[in-house]
Amino acid sequence: MKILLTKILQNLKKFKYVILGLLILIIIGTFGISQNKEDSTRASTPTTTTETKPQYTIFHLVIPKLDMSVPIIPDVDGNDKEEYFKSLESGVAHYKGTSKPGDGSNIFIFGHSSFYWWSPGDYKEIFKTLSDLEEGDEIIVWREGKEYKYKVTETKLVSPTDVSVLKPTKTEQVTLMTCWPPGTTQRRLIIIAKPI
Structure with missing residues (x-):
């Protein structure tokens, strides 16, 4: 049992960067999805704006x-x-x-x-x-x-x-x-x- 546990821990050490990378991708993906939801919510909310011409001063x-x-x-x-x-x-x-x-x-x-x-x-x-x-x-x-x-x-x-x-x-x-x-x-x- 001790040998099996040692092998599992060694294998986990090999894959720690892979696991870390996957966690980062999951976090970024979650942030991106929530950001897109915010953007689409904002875009669907009607706003009233007055269109103005840009005023270039020089x-x-x-x-x-x-x-x-x-x-x-x-x-x-x-x-x-x-x-x-x-x-x-x-x-x-x-x-x-x-x-x-x-x-x-x-x-x-x-x-x-x-x-x-x-x-x-x-x-x-x-x-x-x-x-x-x-x-x-x-x-x-x-x-x-x-x-x-x-x-x-x-x-x-x-x-x-x-x-x-x-x-x-x-x-x-x-x-x-x-x-x-x-x-x-x-x-x-x-x-x-x-x-x-």
Whole structure:
């Protein structure tokens, strides 16, 4: 009997990590199930909320069709590679010297369609789906708490050296630019939108 008891205890020692692991899984599973029950209970409880528009206080770009909401870094020197790469880590960039919403000319905004995965920042591919925009799609720019709405009127590809897209315009417009196709610098995708 003593030999049998010793063998059982030795076998239990071998499996103590397995037993411990199973206990942990049971605890985690139980927590997950109770958490899901809470979530489903909360989801089935009717609530009354008033839908409010977000109030962006500084400078912000919203493109509903692309489910995009991104900060705009103002007055970025597009000729200073170090400055604009640093700015694009935090959002998209407003080209220094171009108009701002409400000022009546060309508001030029640029961002990445792709960039090195190891580079810092959350906006390395923010403009990757920009080509999905079509004529009539809405673009919203927030500036100092005020909303400015535009609709897409033109989409085109230009060479990287075409600076005509930066020029002032007689009427207000938003010009969005990104490298195209994603992963290259061969061309620039340009989206132009006019006030609604």
